[in-house]
Amino acid sequence: MNKLQKSNLITSLKEKLVSSAFIAVIHYRGMNDNELYNMRVALKSKGCNIKIAKNTLLKVAIKGTNLEPISTYLNGPTAILYSEDPISLSKIISDTKKKVELLKIVTAFYKNSFLSETNVNELAKLGSMEEVRASFIGILKGAQSNFVRVLSAPEMGLANLKTQ
DSSP states (O other): OOHHHHHHHHHHHHHHHHHOSEEEEEEOTTOOHHHHHHHHHHHHHTTOEEEOOOHHHHHHHHTTSTTGGGGGGOOSSEEEEEESOHHHHHHHHHHHHHHOTTOEEEEEEETTEEEOHHHHHHHHHSOOHHHHHHHHHHHHHHHHHHHHHHHHHHHHHHHHHHHO
16 A cells, blocks of 8 residues: 555545544454454445554544544454444444454444443444334324324214114
8 A cells, every 4th residue: 555545545534433423443353254244234234334444544544533532442453333323333233243252342432432342232222213213103103093083082972872
């Protein structure tokens, strides 16, 4: 990789990471190619991303940003996962960790604060935005149905009286 390619990679990484709402740092040592590929596919399907790059390039990319504290966690075979949706990314990490015990969640960074592995697993238990929206719409529709049923109840009672 020449200097221009490194410079472009650093610029691209900086833009992507700074604009992301949720960032996770994992150690992937011991994962085979198939497991890593399956994780990449799961990430892409939910609009999440992964970047495996040299730690020195990652440190240069986040230097001078609000993400600079992450650089202390960039040791060993690390991968950076990032997304706008912290729930989806947490679910993918948690599900992959259940299948691949060698995966280690080093840390996560959300709204200028660090999250532990436990925090990431708890985020994974929450419903995604689609699930929350669907349940909210279900609640609204249920309330509307109940309201219509209550309004039409007196008419039903009268109709039952007329038929008797």
